[in-house]
Amino acid sequence: MTVEHSVGIGAVARRNTARVSIYFVLAGAMGISDRTARTVLSIPANHVASACESSGKRLAIEPHSSWLAFHIPEPTLRRHFEDLTGRPYVQEFVLPPISFREGDGLGLYQTLRQAEEDLSSASSEERPRLAKAYQQLALEKLIAKTPHNLAEAFGRGTLSDAPTPLLKAEAFMRENLANPITIDDLAGAAGCSPRALQRMFRSYRGDSPIGILCSYRLAAAHGAIRAGRTASISDLAMSLQFSNPSRFSVLYKCAYGCSPSSALRFARDEGKIENAQNDES
Template sequence: MSVLRSVRFEANSRDAVLRNLDAVEPNWRWTLSAPPAEDCSLRFGRQYLHSSSIVTAEHSVGIGAVARRKAARVSLYFVLAGAMEIADRAARKVLSIPANHVASACESSAKRLAIEARSSWLAFHIPEPTLRRHFEELTGRPYVQEFVLPVTRFCEGDGHGLYQTLRQAEEDLSSASPEERPMLAKAYQQLALAKLFAKTPHNLAEAFGRGTLSDAPRQLLKAEAFMRENLASPITIDDLAGAAGCSPRALQRMFRTYRGDSPIGILCSYRLAAAHGAIRTGRTASITDLALSLQFSNPSRFSVLYRSAYGCSPSSALRLARDEAKMETAENDDTRS
């Protein structure tokens, strides 16, 4: 995604509002609550960070939208005025965000968005691979469940720092020169994600601060410890249940409740995180050998899973890690000479 541009528009008719929204957010099918004859206005702005973006909007008319397909993106919505409602029909859940509150939502197929008339809001859109990668690099632990920020006041307290950072990023990037933008965009993204993990209450806060992922039953924690100690060995659900001291069915239920995935799905996340660490630090010479050593019997399938988790192929990540290592070595040689 380009960091050399921003998007801003002001629309003052029904057709202009819908046309512009379709252009800037094509994964959503947009509707307006106002009749055709009623006046409509919408101010919209987007600043691109390194791989994320900050969106601001203010509108006189009620806006609705339905997601066309699943997108690997997490959005944090800060509602400044009015109110926003996000409905997930598949999960039968409705998230209501009143003014002065923030919450997160993942973009999934058929998810519905409804925003009251005379609302204004700021959104921080982050690709999930970016979120995963930064979480693992900051904590040294695998990202084994989706990020969830519950409805939280942000005008004061922990969420306020993240909001201020996003506002400052928006202001600085809007006045930056083309030469300054890439550096500022990358720095602000790193700062925003650090504040998100360290200062904002969410379901991964304990993992960030104390190395655990929620107050899970001891059987589940035993199973996860067994996973971490045996990443390079074949593991079955019966092996995990034996290590945990419970039945396979009970273990499946615990993982679904506390991790949102199956035990084998979580084991896959641990192995992908181990692979990412080995690639990032240059501790592998062959992607195929790495995949096989972590019990991915099909290297092609491993590449698909890795790309889905981290946003690029393992071979591309390895080339990038090697290039960065060469640059660091060259810089160190220049310093010594």
């Protein structure tokens, strides 16, 4: 987490960093343009918004601006979102510009400011634990207390006001994660043509139907690993239609920040500690 002041900055991202940045503009203004999507995000003073850092995005900051930036690795955001909601993270997180001087954005801003103050005065031994606790609290406030595009998942379990055919296709995915699924199968379940379904998913989910299906299956794998419901990563991959376990491991690591075998070892260690504590009590 950093606080910075500007004399006027312009920069273009050269690579994808797999992180989401939350920008609080205290004075001046900031603009982020995406040449691929042909969109421009403008963040005025006293407002906060998110930007997913990817190749080709241009950042422009007015002279004499002041801002606070909170950077979150996307795997961390994904894990926290899924653990908190029980829903798969199948769409890029977007926090539109909102005021942080009042209302929903204020709590997140106050948390980060308090974190900045406490971390600067903490000892080197205290700092890692304190930083982890503040990260958890900030993520809770970001996901549960701010009006972002995934907020609907808390209530109805849907992600944005998508067309009925798309929602039918997603329901079919969830019911058939362990079965082979083609784009024609999804189109049949949705009641539209494969091309129309492709367009809907690109417009409302930012990915192809098969890409979203992969996200659902990765989320199911993550849940099984966390709950200790698997003894073999290869068997788990095959049961969710990942025919190449090595490819599954690469996709899982990109999504969750660690290999599935490491996640499984960690889950087992956590289980042993919990059982030992229960035996002692």
